[in-house]
Amino acid sequence: MIPEIGHFALILALALALVQAAFPLAGSFTGSRPWMGMAKPLAWGQFTFTLVALAALGQAFLTDDFSVAYVAHNSNSLLPDMYKVSAVWGAHEGSLLLWATLLAAWGAAVATFSRALPLAVIARVISVQGMISIGFLLFMLLTSNPFDRIFPMPPEGRDLNPLLQDFGLAIHPPMLYMGYVGFSVAFAFAIAALIGGRLDAAWARWSRPWTTVAWIFLTIGIALGSWWAYYELGWGGWWFWDPVENASLMPWLVGTALIHSLAVTEKRGAFKSWTVLLAISAFSLSLLGTFLVRSGVLTSVHAFATDPTRGTFILIFLCIVIGGSLALYAWRAPSVSTGGGFDLVSRESFLLANNLLLTLFAALVLFGTLAPLIYEAMAWGKISVGFPWFNKMFLAVMPFLALFMGIGHLARWKHDEPGRLARQLWIAFALSVAVTALAFLPGISAGHATVPLGLGLAAWLTFSHLTGLYERLRHKRGLRGALADLTGNSRSYYGMLLAHLGVAVLIVGITMVSHFGVEKDVRMSPGTSQEVAGYRFQFEGAQAVNGPNYRAHRGRFLVFEGDRQIAVLEPEKRSYLTGGMPMTEAAILPGLTRDLYVSLGEAVDQQGDWALRLYYKPYVRWIWLGAIFMGLGGLLALSDRRYRTATRRVRAADTVAAAGTARI
């Protein structure tokens, strides 16, 4: 019964989406207030029904309703409840339902938190969101219904893939999807602006907070994925440039460019058509990612069950949404008058340069991901493009990005003097060069030129931003003045500072762990020890243990630093009762400056010897710490009072905007 309610709720949601896509939009042209007024209730209604459907599916999982095919394929009565819930989005159909629900949630949020927006704008934005929802709901109802029944009902489910039975992986999709789907708001604002012919500072101001929130979620979502891969897959890697990983990185890169571009459009009215294009592209890349993961076009460990028919549906959907929006862009964007001009040396220049670098890198990632397909299509042979190529591209682009980041935040809008910038930054530059030179010492760099490069760039970012902070606080009155600055209207500045420092932290993490990580594959007998990077691992043997839905061997290691025992690590090798390949659960001793990591391979004889892996991973946590800093920076910037100041200021901005409006 409950699954039927869920199914029916989806149909109702689709019906509402159809109305939502048509009437408010039409009303915005005819000026019909009742029709435009339908937007908000429709958005709320759609959210309600998709939520009902999601809840119904969750209920089916929690009650072990194996008559529902999706539950039978992805769950098991022995599965712990937490994973029964996360299994809802563990496979194709359910993850689509999560997508649709989050899309409706964002639509409802726009409907709720947009009191200051003109009615026509809200109507158009919500209509565009409705159009996107139609695509996802139709896709589900026609090809991927999570509520399909299976007959005869199997007595037991096939179980959730053991790789997914993990907390990190449970929350990784919701975070990611919040990001992907969140970019639909910026997209909808962009489309609404193109339709209405008003591309102005007000539009940028409205879009910014929504885009920033989406960006924060996506940052955290990607970091979660990387962290999960590190501790779960057992080989200590944290990024493989796998097609699906790339599919999440591309919208993130364009989204980062977008939040910076929106800042320029809001403040200076420049970059208008470029910002609109970025807004369209960020969401388009989210949709493209959805296609790549579910269509079978590329090989990936992450891919959902592939089916070319489903792939065709999504591709047609992409043609309509992306093709339509780009056609609208081609038609409407040229008539936007160019905004404020700026000089070669100005903050706008540096932001534009980095915008283009981020976009270039996103384009390169897309190119590398699709290259095997391009080569096959052109009959140039079958090739693989893997991490060696992507890493080289990253190394080529990153230094310029970091270089401009260090200067841009100090540069004045519209016009600045190179001399002034040089005067402010020469100390930071000198210090960075010193760090780079020091890092060239054989003891530090171990012969790799990329170590000084990475550390030098991180130093540059840090010192240049500290310089900026000093310059800023120098004019405030003492400590109290500084604190007032923090709690006042400058949170966006401190957000920027934190996020950019996060990039520095990320670079340090990547540099250190890539070059100084140690990996040892050994065979150990119980009672013996191995040394890795100055730490001693003493193996105490392995025992058989039982888990809720698996049997395992659990090894026991005592870890010593010098004479002092610092930890006990207990890695496991699990065999899940529902079959499948044995899973390795690594044991990790986390630390700020290093991780120690043990992973069981296999038992090699009857005497208790095991083949296993010992790792020393220096500064690996800095990678995710950097991402957390970026997210927190975004959050801080978001909390800036400028966004929370009410109607009065926005209405004034509205009038000014009307004066400076682009003509149609």
Place this chain on the structure above:
Amino acid sequence: MSKSLRFLLPLALFVALVGLLFFGLGTDPRKVPSPLVGKPVPQFTLPTLQDPKRSVSDADLRGKVSLVNVWFSTCVSCRAEHRQLMAIAKESGVQIVGLNWKDDKPDALQMLRQFGNPYHVVAFDEDGRVGIDWGVYGAPETFVVDRKGTIRYKQIGPIDQTVWEQTLRPIVDQLKAES
């Protein structure tokens, strides 16, 4: 670039992308085409499955058009294509040489007893090294070899009626017609 053309560029790029993706929907990204097509068969000498004292080598693949079929007994698709192989052996007169890949000898013999033996001779590649020389990465795979011992085609996946009629038989017929 003129102003309005510049704004059409994103759309044009997208159209190209869509074309590529539609193409992609029709391909299988996991199929690895063989670089051995057009090259002579790799040199090998292996004991036969039925009689370890006899051996089979690349020399046995010269003089006649042959199909070299890679299989092992627990491979589901190999069992599925077995009937078609029997039909091919009986009707077409092309010699089918089996390459039993990383299999358990009793299991392999049992499979031939149970389902029939379409093979002129079966090479027993116990450790898979000869398979590596042939670029084998899964089973079943079938190579079409001409009279001179050159590999002319590699079929990845099982052979069913359609594959035989539409793909392999025309190649075999053409090779037979070659001097």
Place this chain on the structure above:
Amino acid sequence: MLPAALLAGVLAWPFAATTAHAFTLEEFSFDDPAQQAEFRGLIDELRCLVCQNESLSASQAELAQDLRREVYEMMRAGKSKAEVVDFLVARYGDFVLYSPPIKPSTYVLWFGPLALGLLGAVVVLRTIRAKGKGQEADLTEAERQRLAGLLSPGREPARRPKGDRS
């Protein structure tokens, strides 16, 4: 469709047939640490052909173990990295390499990004130059009056101009 189902069976078999082969690389040890590092580097950059995008060093598939052994034995026998790569490419094609070889067909892959980057830089510089040449949108007479009206507080607020759709 039958062929598709059979193909799906083919593609699934490596995982079905593999027994509980956990793996480590412990058995592939060299006396010389430099050679050990070279071995690790090599199998990191080689692709497991039966996997869904995994390297030879990470994969647990049986074929991956066979190929690792092959690479190990070749290196032990004194073959260079280039010779091992040539051996595998001759049998499996360029697909087995995660780093595409630099040859005429891959020039666009290796040098294209540089070209694209330079093109981007040229476009940026030209855009900034063009903007810098005083391309501020000039106000029309009507807009000038409205601006004057907004700036002087005593005046009536301007009416919304035609065509404003908000």
